[in-house]
Amino acid sequence: AQKVTQAQTEISVVEKEDVTLDCVYETRDTTYYLFWYKQPPSGELVFLIRRNSFDEQNEISGRYSWNFQKSTSSFNFTITASQVVDSAVYFCALSELGTNAGKSTFGDGTTLTVKP
Amino acid sequence: DGGITQSPKYLFRKEGQNVTLSCEQNLNHDAMYWYRQDPGQGLRLIYYSQIVNDFQKGDIAEGYSVSREKKESFPLTVTSAQKNPTAFYLCASSISGGGAYYNEQFFGPGTRLTVL
Numbered sequence: 001a002q003k004v005t006q007a008q009t010e011i012s013v014v015e016k017e018d019v020t021l022d023c024v025y026e027t028r029d030t031t032y033y034l035f036w037y038k039q040p041p042s043g044e045l046v047f048l049i050r051r052n053s054f055d056e057q058n059e060i061s062g063r064y065s066w067n068f069q070k071s072t073s074s075f076n077f078t079i080t081a082s083q084v085v086d087s088a089v090y091f092c093a094l095s096e097l098g099t100n101a102g103k104s105t106f107g108d109g110t111t112l113t114v115k116p
Numbered sequence: 117d118g119g120i121t122q123s124p125k126y127l128f129r130k131e132g133q134n135v136t137l138s139c140e141q142n143l144n145h146d147a148m149y150w151y152r153q154d155p156g157q158g159l160r161l162i163y164y165s166q167i168v169n170d171f172q173k174g175d176i177a178e179g180y181s182v183s184r185e186k187k188e189s190f191p192l193t194v195t196s197a198q199k200n201p202t203a204f205y206l207c208a209s210s211i212s213g214g215g216a217y218y219n220e221q222f223f224g225p226g227t228r229l230t231v232l
Contacts, residue, residue, distance in 0.1 A: 009156070033218045043204065045159075047220040091158060095217040102147055102166050102217060103174065108158040 002027045004094050006107035013082050014115050021077040021110045023092030029053075031097035034068065034075045035104065039089040051075060082114045118143045120224035122207050127229045129194070129201070137192045137227045139207035148190040149208040149221065152176060159206065165190055194229065202231045 003026040013019045025034065036048040049059065051068050059066045063080045079086055089111050095104040120141045129135045141148065147166045151159040161174030165184040179198025184190055190209075194201045205228075208221040 004158075006158075035220060037221075037223075043206075043226040045206065045208075045221075045223040047222070050218070050220055052218065097217050102164060102172075103161060104217075104221065106151075106158040106160075108156070 002029075002032075002094050002096055002105045004092050004105050004107035006090075006092055006110050008110045009108070010111045010113070012113045012115065015084060016081050017114075018078060018080050019082050019112065019114075021079075021090050021092075021112065023075045023077065023107060025073050025075065025092070025094045027073075027094060027096055029096040029098045033095045035093040035095070036066065036075075036077050037091045037093065037106075039091065039109070041088070045091065048077075079112075082112075084114050084116055087112060087114045120207060120209055120222055122205075122224035122227050124227060125225065127227055129229065129231050131231055132196045134193055134195050135229065137194065137205055137207075137229070139190045139192065139224060141188055141190075141207075141209045141222075141224075143209055143211075143222060144187070145209035145211050145222070146187070147210045147212065147219075148184065149210075150174075150180070150182065150190070150192045151206045151208065153204040153206060153226075162192065162205075201229055204228050 005024045032053045034051045037045040039045045065078045067076045089109045091109045092107045093104045123138045149164045150162040163182040165171035181193045206226045207224040210219040210221045
């Protein structure tokens with residue numbers, strides 16, 4: 001069964017600090033995708049990034065970067081020089097090719113608060 | 117503008133009443149999903165549909181029903197059998213039903229249901 005764990009329930013930082021959001025997943029499938037979504041106070045989730053199980057390259061997009069390590073089943077998300085607008089709930093999600101195709105399993109989310 | 121609309125934004129219901137939440141998308145996506153989000157928790161899948169006239173139960177389908185008569189519409193009915201329906205409900209879609217495991221999901225703004 002697939003499972004996603006985001007152990008950090010809430011994180012609070014001061015603007016310009018770097019922050020890393022952890023995501024650990026469990027799956028028996030060899031083909032899967034991992035996702036990060038952002039949920040601002042408005043409530044609508046916004047897609048941030050997708051990574052497939054065969055691509056362990058790290059990715060950087062502006063102040064955002066992602067570190068995927070299959071050896072530790074982790075897909076961590078780092079925000080560099082955080083800003084107040086980064087305040088949101090962030091979800092990590094897992095989607096498998098196998099019998100669960102079409103379904104994503106979400107973690108419980110990490111609430112990030114960036115203070116000015 | 118393409119996207120997903122959910123209505124109403126806020127919904128109040130008396131105990132024992134059925135209520136239907138609307139979800140419409142004009143993205144021409146095959147797959148659609150309904151999630152429930154409770155405070156401090158992640159998204160739990162209620163129902164999903166990979167193609168018109170077909171849908172499958174998610175992890176918490178009891179007390180809910182859906183239909184998928186049109187590609188663009190996926191209404192969710194919360195029945196009186198749902199013991200604790202007060203929650204935030206999110207509808208989502210993705211491009212491909214069969215290949216949905218690798219496609220990101222697009223989310224609507226959500227409906228907050230309160231049972232009085």
